[in-house]
Structure formats: structure tokens, C-alpha cells
Amino acid sequence: MKQRRFGKTNKMVSEIGLGTWQLGTKWGEPFNHQEAMAILETAYEQGINFIDTADVYNNGQSEKAIGDILKKYPDFFYVVTKCGRALNPHTAEMYTPQAIEKFVDGSLSHLGTEKLDMILLHCPPTPVYRNDEIFTKLEQLKAGGKLIDYGVSIETVEEGLLAMEYDIAAMEVIFNMFRLKPLEQLFPTAQQKDVGIIARVPLASGLLTGRYNTNTQFGKDDHRTFNRNGEAFDKGETFSGVDYQLGLQAVEELKALFGTEDLIPYSLRWVLMNEAVSTVIPGASKVSQVITNAAVDNFPPLTENEMQKVEDIYNRLIRPSVHHLW
Numbered sequence: 013m014k015q016r017r018f019g020k021t022n023k024m025v026s027e028i029g030l031g032t033w034q035l036g037t038k039w040g041e042p043f044n045h046q047e048a049m050a051i052l053e054t055a056y057e058q059g060i061n062f063i064d065t066a067d068v069y070n071n072g073q074s075e076k077a078i079g080d081i082l083k084k085y086p087d088f089f090y091v092v093t094k095c096g097r098a099l100n101p102h103t104a105e106m107y108t109p110q111a112i113e114k115f116v117d118g119s120l121s122h123l124g125t126e127k128l129d130m131i132l133l134h135c136p137p138t139p140v141y142r143n144d145e146i147f148t149k150l151e152q153l154k155a156g157g158k159l160i161d162y163g164v165s166i167e168t169v170e171e172g173l174l175a176m177e178y179d180i181a182a183m184e185v186i187f188n189m190f191r192l193k194p195l196e197q198l199f200p201t202a203q204q205k206d207v208g209i210i211a212r213v214p215l216a217s218g219l220l221t222g223r224y225n226t227n228t229q230f231g232k233d234d235h236r237t238f239n240r241n242g243e244a245f246d247k248g249e250t251f252s253g254v255d256y257q258l259g260l261q262a263v264e265e266l267k268a269l270f271g272t273e274d275l276i277p278y279s280l281r282w283v284l285m286n287e288a289v290s291t292v293i294p295g296a297s298k299v300s301q302v303i304t305n306a307a308v309d310n311f312p313p314l315t316e317n318e319m320q321k322v323e324d325i326y327n328r329l330i331r332p333s334v335h336h337l338w
Contacts, residue, residue, distance in 0.1 A: 062293070096111075166183060190216050214280055214283045269318065280294060280305065
């Protein structure tokens, strides 16, 4: 597995990581610890050393499963976890230094480690990015040995630019063939400040796999059913905020461009074509998906013509409805 330098952390991480929102479960289904452990074991076997998780994923079960694999391979994985989404209500006022330390302690307990490799604020409300107290607290926790580095997971480019006014080490951002805005200002600024970039939602909630059509049914507890208009959380998290039918139209054009029904390797390779990206984190609810994702490490680069055609499809079909929102 090829590795890339993870910004100012100076750590070398697998360019294909593992997102664990669905670890051991499909969206809306019960958590399966045995399946989760099999997925993590397969990640190890495939040379995937970068894991992204959060305290709220499967109500802490994802962190606990990762804690178990860390005991088996204590020096292999680099784990990024996230905090803040458990706040209720999830408002800027609820983000306090005390809350942040409590979250850090909770993740330390779940993961069974003495210090966190990295913790990210988990898509907080925009005013949090202007709250000196929160970033001062993160710096204090770093100095106190509870964490090595910290950063943010963002919804908008504006939030990323605000966050980089602090000494963050990394940033997690939605970046895929349906979300090109980070290329304009965010990524160049991150490179200038040596901030590592974690590319999340690279397959646009599965839309960019090429496997869905107008007849595809998602479960009632699946966010792809209930959050298409942002009913539960930012709609940019679901299909990258792209209207489903419009997305399917763009997918058909991408299939024609690449001459395939399977867009997964093209979608992941497209993300990795940008040198600002440190790692991309497709999720996996079963072992076979880890293997499929890892195989992209040996997938050839896209051509200049293919990259331009992707941009053309985005500009014509996707850009008008999403570019200004995030």
C-alpha cells in the first residue's frame, strides 16, 4: 500500500484509509462486532494503516472495536477520532473546554490508549471555528499528553479556512467528483500551511459506485432515505448534497466516459490524483469492500483528458446546485 505524508504530523499513512461510520453494520442495522473485527483485520492485511472513526459511530462500538485491533497490532494503525456530535442540542454554545476534555477522555477509554493520535472537532456549528477557548483547550490537551495532534472535520470551505487560522494539523472534508470546490482555495491554503487532508465521502454515499438506479431502495433508517434534504443533519453528507436523480444522470455520463459500470476505482483514484490529499477514507460494512477499496492503490492514474471531462460533467450538471452551498 502506497503511503503519503500526513501534513505537519510527519506521519506516513496509507493513501487509502478506512472510514468506520458503517463499521460492522450497514446504515440502520445492528452493530456486528465480529464483522467489525474481520474488517479491521482485513485492513491490516491490505496495508491500510489509517482509520477514521468518531465517538458517536455505532454509539461508541466502532471506537471499542478499533481499541481491540490496536491491542493486537499496537504499532501499526494511525487512528483519527472525532468529537462533538453527541452534544444535545448540537449548538455552538454547547462546545465548551470541559465538554471537549470529557470527549477526549471518553475516546481514550474506548480505544484503550494513553493518548490519541489525533482528534477532530466533528462538523461543529460555524461559530465554533471562531472560539479561541476551544482551540486553546485542544492545545492544552496536546501539551498535557492526552493527544498528539488535533484538527477539524468541516462542512464548508469557509469553515476550513477559519480553522486554519489556528494551529490545526489536519482537516477532513468532503471531496469527490461531485464536490470540486475545495480545489479552489481550501487545498492550496492547506498545502501552504502543511495541513493534512482527509478526503471523506469519496463515493458520495454510494452514488459514485455506479451501482444505484432509479429503482434502488434504501432502508427506512438509512440516511439516504431520510436526509436527502437535510432533515436530520447537513444534507451535504447525503449524496454530497446532490439531487439523487440529477446524480444518476451525471453517473451515466461518467460510466460512458470511463467505459464501465463500476465507478469505484475511478472515483477513488480521481480523489488521489490531487497531491493535497493525504488519504481517502471510503467506508466498509463488509470485508469484500475493504479489499475492493485497497485494490485501487494499484489502479493507474487518470489521464488529463479524463480529469478534464470529469470537471466538464461537474460544471454542467452538478455545480449549479451545490457549488455555492459548501
